[in-house]
Amino acid sequence: MTFQQEHLPKDKPATSDEQYGFAIETFLEDQWPYLVGILLVIFIFFYARYRWDKRHGKR
Numbered sequence: 001m002t003f004q005q006e007h008l009p010k011d012k013p014a015t016s017d018e019q020y021g022f023a024i025e026t027f028l029e030d031q032w033p034y035l036v037g038i039l040l041v042i043f044i045f046f047y048a049r050y051r052w053d054k055r056h057g058k059r
Helices: 016-020 024-055
Strands: none
């Protein structure tokens, strides 16, 4: 017994996102809170290192 699909989808040309598979704009739109968080952690790290060096007379 075979089941046949009555209406097969027609082929459409791929959009630019589908052709390339990755777009930086969509990545930034979806991941911006994580990127801001990473930048904040990096800023805190470098500020803490700067203050540590200044407090211990290395700069």
